[in-house]
Amino acid sequence: MPTTRDFFATAPKGLEPLLARELDGLGAESVKETRAGVEFRGTLETAYRACLWSRLANRILMPLDRFAAATPEALYDGVQRTDWARHFEPEATIAIDFSSRRSAITHTLFGAQKVKDAIADQFLDRLGRRPSVQLEQPDIRINLHLDADQAVLSLDLSGDSLHRRGYRTEAGPAPLKENLAAAVLLRAGWPEVAAQGGSLIDPMCGSATLLIEGAMLAADLAPGLLRGHYGFLAWKGHDIDLWQKLLDEARERGVAGLARLPPILGYDLDRRAIHLALNNIDRAGLRGKIHVERRAAADARPKGTKGLVVVNPPYGERLGDLESLSPVYRAFGETLQQHFQGWKAALLTGNVELAFQIGVRASRYYTLYNGALECRLFLFEIEPERFFTPRSGAPETEGQKKLRQIMGKAGRGAFPAEQAEMFANRLRKNLRSLGSWARKSGVSCYRLYDADLPEFAVAVDLYQGEKLWVHVQEYEAPSSVDPAKAEARLAGAMAMIPEVLQVPREQIYLKVRRRQKGEAQYGKQDQTAHFHVVEEGGWRFWVNFEDYLDTGLFLDHRITRGLIQQAARGRHVLNLFAYTGTATVYAAGGGAASTTTVDMSHTYLDWAGRNLALNGLAERDNLRIQADCLEWLDAATSRARRYGLIFLDPPTFSNSKRMAGSFDIQRDQGPLLKKAVSLLEPGGLLIFSTNYRKFKLDETVLAGCAVEDISRLTLPKDFERNPKIHVCWRILAPTGQR
Template sequence: MPQLNNYFATTAKGMELILADELEQIGALQVKPAAGGVYFEGELEMALRVCLWSRLANRVLVPLARYAAQTPEQLYAGALKIDWSKHFDVYNTFAIDASIRRSKINHSRYAEQVIKDAIVDQFKEATDERPNVQREQPDIRINAYINEDKVTLSLDLSGDSLHRRHYRTESVEAPLKENLAAAILIRAGWPKIAAEGGALYDPMCGSGTFLTEAAMMAGDIAPGLLREYFGFQAWKHFNPIIWQRLIKEAEYRREKGLHNIPPITGSDISIKHAGIAKANIKAAHLTDVIKATSLPLTKVAPDPSWKPGLFIVNPPYGERLGDIKQLKPLYQEIGSILKARFNGWHASVFTGNVELAFNVSLKSHKSYQLFNGAIACKVFNFSVTPERHFEGQHASQQQHIGDNLKKALLPTPGDWSDGATMLANRLRKNIKKLSPWVKKNNIHCYRLYDADLPEYALAIDVYQGEKKWVHVQEYEAPKTIDEAKSILRLRDALAVMPEVLNIPPQQLSLKIRRRQKGRTQYEKQGTDGGFHEVSEGQAKFLVNFKDYLDTGLFLDHRPIRFWIGEHAGGKQFLNLFAYTGAATVHAALGGATTSTTVDMSKTYLDWAKNNFELNHLNLDKHQLIRANCMEWLDTAVEEQKKYELIFIDPPTFSNSKRMDNVFDIQRDHVELINKAAKLLSKKGTMIFSTNFRKFKLNEASLTHLAVQNISQKTISKDFERNPKIHYCWSLTHR
């Protein structure tokens, strides 16, 4: 059986999840996203294939050793234990790149020197000769990552960052990196649009990076095909026969794919920039399929023969407050051109200033965070249709409000309206009311405010971990509410909360809560990757305040989770539609002998696994299953599985692509409960919950079960104002 090796593909912050998707498509095994990259497994051929085909990775690393090192001596000793002669010869040149985080060894150049000495000394001892260091294009590049006094030494198979495709002969000021441009195109939906024959237009094409990356995607062209240097070419494990086969395959796919590239056009007001774009397109051998020209923004328009596709632009977004005022007309012009000339198209705007994005005057249906260097930016996706138009800077509030917009909305301290003062007083009143209950019951996460004042339709949740975080959801205002008033009230709330709740503004997360359909309530909203640890009773959980519509912990279910923990001892527990597995954690900590956690989402099952590991739970006894719950129930019934405690908290609707049919809680709950009842032991208990406010339990079809409405018992003090937050029943066999 071929040997599988472990690899780590690095990438820029915010691109880990889409890199993981890409690696799975390439064929990598055991793909697992992590901070700064993605772990994967495969044969040597897979690592070479990733170097050739990844549009998003920076480097592909082969870990050689992991060890603890708090001193230079320990760092040296660990590097000396690796037999470097198995990887390269004394006549090969090499270089070392070190990066360090929170370690006693804190100087990267010094760490590189220590590791270099170990390698040189080992070769000198064995051969009486020493290899030479060469910083530029060495035969072998070694990566040293030191984090919290733990060292990982790896071979860098890429040699030079994979974002360098070698088609960029010239450049404009501050160009997008090629892999960032690819990530933006993926987030914009370009692969699907291109497959359907849609055109692409970039009206500020600069050096032509969007154009070239878009053509390479649409034409199935390997991004590494133009590169002549890779870090694996001098590696002793490198197999040139495999590599030549991969190159020939890529050349064949390119030749075939060139015929599938739809119209791709870019323009720029600068004649110089358009010339640079043409030179780069020529270097990529794509002159026949990409058109670049010099044209002012006011004259941009699609060719009538094109099929509506993607309008994509990376306008300037300024780094100083004065820039915003000057750049607003540019963003307004982009919006005007889209509405006047690109009806029926998709549009994506990549910007580091959220406030400027609202001047496009189209309602964005999706946004994603990516980083341009150290600058947090967003991809705003628009559908250019009349119903998505609006007038005014802030009329389209997104589900996730960026930090820049929060800062823009914040008034100066003390500049509070009468309404803001009223909101502040209500928050103080609620704090006074809830504080004794919070302290007595050791509550760390709770709802402080839930639209108490009709004018301020917010849900405000407090999460007390290592830091206090405030998660705020603004309910979508009715269409009858004046947009300007809505923005002013949001401004009031942003002014009040940091001061009254004693937190810095960056520890406040603000979202709009729209009516969700299907699994969209669980879809990712951004890519900040900000997880924080909180406690609930004896359990610990990871929550996320920015990346998803919900945080990973439904606070209204706290009493249900506590009840499950108290009654799970010695029982087999089943959690259906499990989300991040919080109820299972409580059951396991409460003494459940085994548990089964079922959900369709890989993202949330991975999250659940992290919650299990955070609580030191034995995963051999607590099984995670990715499946359609209705289908899984059929299989479980056939296998005659039995559980003494079952928890079911299904979505109201689900039309996931992994489901053949739409799930409707009102229509399908009887079938769901009856199936689950077949798994319930004779003296077992099933807890069924839903947050669908119009839900009616069909007890007439559940006559074989004893049904007890326990909704009132499951509403805690912080949700007393909103008793319809969920409904809950206990069901047992008669």
């Protein structure tokens, strides 16, 4: 029976769910999505099939060893544990890919050099010969990934990124990688459309990447058939007969699939683009199977009665600007509405505002990455009920119509629709400025709007995961405001948000923030138990938009959590009033010697444990304690245990039934801070924060400590409109403290 072993498929960010499904379909076992890839188990045949058939993976890695590598010496010794002569001859050429995350060794070139030295020295010591380095198409490619000082050493079976199929030797401006093109088509449902005989049309085809990938999908052509080089060909474990069998099988399937290929057409106004497209089609072996011609996108016409229009138009980041590109999108949208009713359409763009110019409401969208550039893939059903005209002064959109109907019911004094359009314009403005900042800063969860206009007292937060979720919080209106007007204002906001953000209504959640006391501020609001995974700072977190007043991730503490991660390495860290443990994840991931997480709520401690597990952080060094933090502090001060870093973010007020009395942060800060400081090691750091807007720190209780107000430093850009969202201090214990 063939031996099974572990493998890892790397992929561009955002493609992990699709890749997991693909690998499952290729016979992989124990498939598990992870950061930037998918783990799986299988035989050598499974790995070969992944190399030959994966349309989404970048590389297929075969782990050889795992070991701790906190120092260059440990890295060198760990690499030498593998008997390299079992894998390749000393005459082979090699290349080393080295990556590092949250580890002491951060310089990738230095790390790669250490790995190379360890391999070369082993060959010299044992055989008197050594392999040479060749960066382009080496015989053997070795991968070492370092995460939290833990190394995974692998053989790269693909040899070169699998997105390089072999048919595209040159590309036009802003090229789309082949595996991203395949992901676009899979998300758009092209295999199902093709199976029903539908056509594929790309009206801005460029060098024809989408068309070629579409033909390969529809014809069951293995994307790796054109590649002449793989990383396993010079590997001593390579099974030549097995590989040949898989190649023969793939060629037979391709011949049968080409016979049933549906119509595939592409257009472009650029003569050079058409020239490149024809050359790429030839190299892909698809001459006569794909038709391309010079034609404007607005002149595209359907072939057949149903199909998919797919397009990756310019979106301003590199090829133009909003003002000049808006007419292009608008004309394309008019073509869809006039000539492609009943068809499906897919549009990949890095500019949401331009997508709005299409004039068709998206049925759904996905976030994908074109290199480092965050893009949105919008999917459309070209049906009249989804059409709108995104021009000022034009007929009502569906959102405006709904707003008018709601406000009609609200009666006299209802909020004017014109002011709702003001809200929409502010959202668009913020989306341009904050959206650009978020993309450049790698921020995927942020506050888009925070009562910028007094008439619309809501906060709008965006959370990016597999989908984009919108969390809307209405600030409770004072009693002096007419309830009918407040309802109309909220209706106006909720009508505009899905239209401006192009987000389906089912991905938008609304809550009303009222003054809360005690546990009510963290208590359950609903019972859906719907959790979603989002990313922040390279870490993943569970959030819930329905069951609690807050989501589980305080966005205003994004920078604070980063400071905790920077300060945590090698320290014992205490997180008090820990909520869902997000600061604990940052500390543990930052190399803390241990973490202790204390909170009164079993629900939130369990949530914290799930966040730790989601990031692969072991429970052994991350203790969670359910206790009243005030009582726990009383007991802890008598113990010998001390901490190098403490994060203290208590509630403003609490009178929980599980507490002996009430707690008020202004009144009770003295005992709380004294006890926390007493638990610090000499020179230890306390980061103290509160969201009580009127809080005044009593520095007399911190005698001997160095106290620094870092409120402005910890204020993220998306909260600059609300600088009192929290206050924060950095408190350093005296070096002589016992």
